[in-house]
Amino acid sequence: MRYLLLTCSLYMSMLLSAQTPVNSSIFGMMEARWLGPGTMSGRITAIEGVAKDGKTIYVGTAGGGIWKTTNAGATFKPVFDRHNQSIGALAIDPLNPKVIYAGTGESNMRNSVSIGDGLYKSTDGGENWIRLGLEKTEHIAKIAVHPAKTNILFVAAPGPLWSSSPDRGLYKSTDGGKTFEKILYISPDAGCADVAIDPRNPDILYASTWEFRRTPYSFSSGGNGSGMWKSTDGGKTWRELRQGLPAKPFGRIAFAIAPSAPENIVAIVEAAETGLYISADGGENWKKQSATLNVVSRPFYFSTIVIDPHNPKRVYRPAYSFSYSDDGGYSFAEASYEGGWVHSDHHALWINPANTNQLYLGTDGGVYFSLDRGANWNFVQGLPVGQFYHAAVDNKKPYNIYGGLQDNGSWVGPSAAPGGVGNNAWKPIYGGDGFWVLPDPSDPVMAYAEYQGGNMARVNLQTNKAVTIKPQQGPGEDKLRWNWNTPIATGTFNKKNLYTGSQYLYKSVDQGRNWVRISPDLSTNDKKKQQQENSGGLSADNTSAENHCTIFTIAESPFDEKLIWAGTDDGNLQYTTDGGRTWTNVSPNYAQAGIPAQTWVSSIELSRFDRKTVYVTFDNHMYGDHKTWAAYSRDMGKTWQVFSSPEFTGFAHKIRQDLLNKDLLFLGTEMGLFATLDGGENWFRMKNRIPEYVSARDIQVHPVTHDLIVATHGRGILIVDDISPVRKLKKKELEKEVVLFTPEPVTLSMGQFGDGGFPSTGGWVAPNPPSVPPVKYYLKDRLLKGDVKVEIYDAAGKLMQSMPGGKRKGVNLVSWNLRMKPPKVATGGAKVDFSGFVAPMVMPGEYTVKLKVADSVYATKMKLVHDPADKNFTPDDRLKQYKAAMDLYNLHERLATLVDTLNDRQKKLGEAIRQTNDSVQKKKWQQLAAELEALRSECLSTRQKSIFAEEKKLREDITEVYTSITGQEAAPSNLQLQRITQLQAELKKKEEQGKMIRQKTDAALGAGKKGF
């Protein structure tokens, strides 16, 4: 009974909490800009095309979801933004190309690999997806669909990387994925890495199993669970293939069947003697082929081999580089890079079966296509799936974003650029894998960047020249241990300070020219976790990715440069209050709050509002624990409170407190960006064009623009411009139906850039932030009934502009271009006159913003100011410009009135002419009509309709001067002013002519009428 009551109340409270309004929708129209870039893209894990058309292609990525092109790669759009972003495998139903399967959790098992949450299916070409199951597999390497009975499919799941699991193995469905049966299972430590169906006899299947495991400090590929398998009864029974293969144990096996002659199979078998093996009898017998370095390199990471759909001898090996064979894998040639460099590290290849010259290649740096069977490649520039680790910003205008990317080095790009932020706006500054890239806060020319294992440099941003600044081992010190993703930090209190850490913390006050070690070994220094030289398993693999017992995160207090915190990858969280002389380890304290002891301390955020408050994220996924660990302490780490939320998914990377509102926090995890408005009581998942399960690795709030900048591991940089309205949404405001925000003074401006005159010719181009701050208001609920309007009045109460307003729940943005309404322009010409869209900019002063929501009116003041820093456009220039613009504005309106009169009299004459039988009268009226037309055709262009034929009359003459003067930030020139006088005289003359003809016409019509 009590239990029931409890359940009931729990249920009710769930219902109530479901009504809590605070979620991402309060951001309303404040949606993320996808900055990309597309110039360095991210790791591509799967490519599948629709065989029938050869231009509809799906691209699966390591951390950016699925992208679809319907034009062979000219443009892509994401189709998986509400789901897990790590894609392991894709498959298209061969009979119905609208049916797509997506296995989440890529299987390129590097240290930074993400984790999936099952198998998905779309039946409408990617518009809608449902999850079919296999949630606990974490990684899916391959999906094979039966060529004829397409409800039959096989899913190869290597399974979890960081733990044992019974969920690995080969699964089969016979009902299009509704249910699955595990049909090949080795052990909790060995999963299924690959599967293929014989296209001629689909009862014959091949599969490879793989035993592998990572810990935070080691990797092992290989074991008795690895093997090559065959079934001849659709997967009911399996037999291991051994004849001619090397001695076991094996590691990972990648293989391919020749689609046109399926008894031919090639397999790269990782073993003590790794090599390419071929079989010509359906896997019964194998022989080793001569193989190049590219064939045998890093088998755990390069697991792709593909045979041409029609030619069994043509074998492709996308791996460290791209090689191909014309003799069934006996010899290989390397691709030429004539068409440009091709990013190394390849994981996916799709060959168009209808045109086997056409290939799409997935690399660690994006997609390339070839039209000559892989000999040369073109880069696809429109896929913004870069994998950032960290991002930093400077205070330039527009500000720049600095960031390092997985296998794509260190880059700097602007937050805004003329015409939008295109690929060419980004600049590479350092190579290798990129991690921390920081501008020097006190030297605008310098930045710090690194590649894996602590190889850091000071880079001159003007010349790109780099100076190595990595600290070196000192006398009596242990060998230095540098994390894969070594921390570099600049001072928060003292911007001249620069920090980095191996197991020791270092500080420099001269840009890394000289360093002082300011700590003992801050890690646990557990020797068992320091055997990296033995890492890899069957193939040695020790690229610093497994380095352990190292410092991972560093933060200097905003209150005191001597107060420094450091966190390690093996669970230590320590601080010093005396610049490094003494250190306090608070890890036992956070362990008391339930946080696992050996976890990575992934980020430390020291509050700007309280010296003793610290926010920390912990990442324990390398021990198989995916929980979102984030906590705070208000007493220097003595006691800890863990944040929790039913919304949380993914292990935690970063926590960031807003710069002005202490209760506004952002939390980035491997599967989403989260926010709270109440200091962490209630969290919600950020949406608003932020992919819902994006890997959010780093978060910045810009101190000047108030932008939220998110560095994602798979979707590049995302920016939510100016989050200041959300800062103001405290509990009281959230409960109001409508909140009209009072804007900060707005600088009168036509935007920060000109347009350059030409549009982009392709590639990723991110839009710029609004060039003028929009009018902002908050609606508690979406308005489905009633209208919304925003009106601007000047100080005299004159209506300057009226605009339709958004009705969206949350913050609405209405852009006003700071101009009044355009003039009424003479109508009836051969072309539309552009002046009808152009209005003079209003003058500095105080304006009133009125917001009308259904029947209610809200008002606030808005101050518009002239930019005092603009030396090329003084207040006096502005006044002259305004006056000239208004003179021309009035000319347009007067001309419109004149032309209206002419049109009106022409109409009247026309009617009269139609109605009369009096030929004398008719002739007289026709003559008048001709006079009216003669004048009208001098007032505006009436003959040349083609845009290629210019015809300039008075209206067009006014427009030329009017649009020039109103469209630029400059005083009018002497000749422009002189021209206005001429045009005024000309209009006056026409008005007089018009008056005369009008009088004549009225008299004639009057006389004529009398005669009826």
Place this chain on the structure above:
Amino acid sequence: MKKIVLSLFAFALLISAKAQTAEEIISKHIEAIGGADNWRKVNSVKMEGVLQVQGAEVAVTITVLHNKGMRQDISVMGMTGYEFVTPTEGWSFMPFQGQQEPEAMTAEKLAESQDQLDAQGNLVDYAQKGHSAEYLGKEDVEGTECFKIRLNKKGGTHETMFIDPKTFYVLQSKTVQKANGQEMEVTSTFANYEKLPEGIVIAKSITLPFGEMVLGKVTINGPVEESVFKK
């Protein structure tokens, strides 16, 4: 007491667990917008609207004669263009950029435009009209957990509609349109729902990718000559 609690609990579960079908949701939607009977009486619709671009106005008039024709007139500063579709032909004339003669619609666009000839909306009697509907579950649309319905249209295209569970109005719809051999997703967001004297309820604000169209005068069953659907 136990019984009450049990039944309360069961009731609560029932509410939440009750399987929704596309048919039920659409029928509630039709009810919310005035009922099928009122909609079936609609033979012609004329909607006069305005698209506003920083104070400059573009006037748009949409005329639909049920199953016979759909015409849009666009007027910019005294210059007028149009586009119309009938069951057999479609033409457009947009002189603003120098076009001097009406141009025929491609066969593909004509086929895709056929559902616009339905003055009663595609959802009224959708099954009899040859469309089918699927309920795809709930989805968050800008903060509202909407019912998601996919209408598979007779002509082969489909439209995904997001229906507000409180009012049963369509809050947003997505269509994939083909233009120049390219697929393009078009999202329309509806607001300012208003009941007309004829008893039907329509959205007088439609936000399209290029801006918001605000509808003014709407005439139901006014005289519409078939001749307006000729070039």
